[in-house]
Every structure is written in structure tokens, then in C-alpha cells.
Amino acid sequence: MKAISYARYGGPEVLALGEVRDPKVGPDSVLVKVRAAAVNPVDWKAREGHLDGLFESAFPVVPGWDVSGVVVQPGVAVSEFDVGDEVIGYVREDFLSRGTFAEYVAAPLRTLARKPGNLSYEEAAGLPLVGLTAYQVLSKVLQVKRGETVLVHAAAGGVGSMAVQLAAHLGARVIGTASEHNHDFVRGLGGEPVTYGEGLGERVRGLAPEGVDAVFDTVGGDTLRVSANLVAPEGRLVSIADVDVVTYGGRYYFVRPDPEDLRRLSELAEAGVLRVHVSETFPLHRAADAHRLSQEGRTRGKIVVVVDWDAGAEGGSQGV
The missing domain is CATH 3.90.180.10 (Medium-chain alcohol dehydrogenases, catalytic domain)
Structure with a gap:
């Protein structure tokens, strides 16, 4: 072949x-x-x-x-x-x-x-990959609940766009980092966009003065460092991009094949909850x-x- x-x-x-x-x-x-x-x-x-x-x-x-x-x-x-x-x-x-x-x-x-x-x-x-990543992190690791505030990085990307939709479906308030030309796209997914880069911490604090309940990091590096300072006292931090997340008290995650999770994603897509x-x-x-x-x-x-x-x-x- x-x-x-x-x-x-x-x-x-x-x-x-x-x-x-x-x-x-x-x-x-x-x-x-x-x-x-x-x-x-x-x-x-x-x-x-x-x-x-x-x-x-x-x-x-x-x-x-x-x-x-x-x-x-x-x-x-x-x-x-x-x-x-x-x-x-x-x-x-x-x-x-x-x-x-x-x-x-x-x-x-x-x-x-x-x-x-x-x-x-x-x-x-x-x-499959981006959907499973977002689903497993949000539902099994961060265990996001209705009414919580979730910060999703690179919210217009593959994993980020899935995470915004799924977190919103779970009833969370979603703040998503994205470049300005992607802000309308992130809003359409159900998120509140903020521009990444210098001053990110202050912009997120402006939306969530008490900090966020959960951070879904897909970038690592300086973004992860800034994110660690935005987590509320009882909040959670997960990265799929940087193993150094453990030094900030968070968890690193690598997506796993799971036919039941994939079946659930297929159902959510058919119900119109998820779009690719x-x-x-x-x-x-x-x-x-x-x-x-x-x-x-x-x-x-x-x-x-x-x-x-x-x-x-x-x-x-x-x-x-």
C-alpha cells in the first residue's frame, strides 16, 4: 500500500x-x-x-x-x-x-x-486525539464542576478549542487565551478570550480577581509559570506540554486511547455539543x-x- x-x-x-x-x-x-x-x-x-x-x-x-x-x-x-x-x-x-x-x-x-x-x-x-485529551483532562484529572472558572491556554488550537467547548458543556465559566484575531472564534466556542503574551496575568486577574479554579495548560514555559500564580488556593493545574508542572504542584498528563471516552465524544459531536x-x-x-x-x-x-x-x-x- x-x-x-x-x-x-x-x-x-x-x-x-x-x-x-x-x-x-x-x-x-x-x-x-x-x-x-x-x-x-x-x-x-x-x-x-x-x-x-x-x-x-x-x-x-x-x-x-x-x-x-x-x-x-x-x-x-x-x-x-x-x-x-x-x-x-x-x-x-x-x-x-x-x-x-x-x-x-x-x-x-x-x-x-x-x-x-x-x-x-x-x-x-x-x-480523536484532541477530543480525548480535553475530555480526559477536564473530566478525570481536573474534575471540573458546574460554576467553576477554567483557564484554557491556546483556546483556538486543536486541544484548546475542544477544551473550551467541553468545559462550557460541563457548566464552567471558560477563559481562553488566544491571539486577537481568534477572539471571535473563542467566543463562538463558549469562552471569554484574553490575549496571551506580556501582561497575561493581569488580564486574567481582571476577569477572575480571586483566581481560577482550574488551569488547562497546553503551552508550557512562561505561560505555565504565569498560570501557577493564577490558581485559586484550592485550584488545580494540569499541563500537557511541560513536565515541570509538578514543581508548581500540578500534574502532567499524556492522553490515552479509551474506546468509551471516544464513543462519548462521538455522541457529543452528534448532539451538536462539539464541533471540529x-x-x-x-x-x-x-x-x-x-x-x-x-x-x-x-x-x-x-x-x-x-x-x-x-x-x-x-x-x-x-x-x-
């Missing part, structure tokens, strides 16, 4: 479109015909080797953990899905090798749920451009790579 892969760590130029081995379908996995795969910051961080201390890499590595597509072959022990079922998945294994930037992916059952019927394949591909904003799509052979755009860190919502089956799969050159 055709797939994007890299044979060594490096910049976007190491990504190449070519033939790789067809995936084997385990007894508790399903073979998914990929229609779309979202790009996440963790993808380029893995490509550059920043996750080498956490995950073994079996080169060549096919990148990508998010997917939407159609089941074409259930494993021999699978009764949960049938051929033709539309699914979404956060297809993360405990090593880097068999990703979703490909024509097909063999996805373990623990990574899958049914696709929301009201979302396109492109929108659905953008839901896709800022730009790229054909499979332009995955390097998608990585470059993601690495710039200024994307509103999600970047998605699309497998165009009607065109007989993408061709053309890849890389620089």
Missing part, C-alpha cells in the same frame, strides 16, 4: 510517499480504509526524535495517530464492527511504526469508536507541507491529510 513514512529522524524533508508493507490484522483489530488523518504537534515532535525516550521507533515509521475511515476487514475475534462501518480512532500503540498517514491502518479495538454521522471524514479525523474546525486539508503526498504548517503553531482548529481514493490515491513528489 501507499503511505507516508520516514526512515530517520529529521525535518519535514524526511517524509516520503512510497510503498510499505500491507498491515496485518490481529484477532482484536480491524483493517480501516483511511479517508482522512489529522496532524497533531506530537507527530512532528516524534518525527524529530523528541519522543525517542518514550517510544521505540521501528523504521520506517508511518506517522499519524488520528484517523477516520471505513472498516474493510474485522479481525477474526471482532464482533463490535462489521465491513462498511464508519469509524474514528486514536490509533496509538506503544511504539512508533504503523501510523495513519497511509491507505490502510490496522487499528486495535481499544483505539476505535463509530464515526459521528454528522461530521465529514475530515472533521471526524480531527476529533478544519483550517486546512492536504492530499497525502503533501504531508510534509501539513507538518510544516502544524509546526508553525498558529493553526486555528485542525490540519487534516486526506486520502483521495477517487483519484486512485495520491501521487507526485514529496518533501522539500
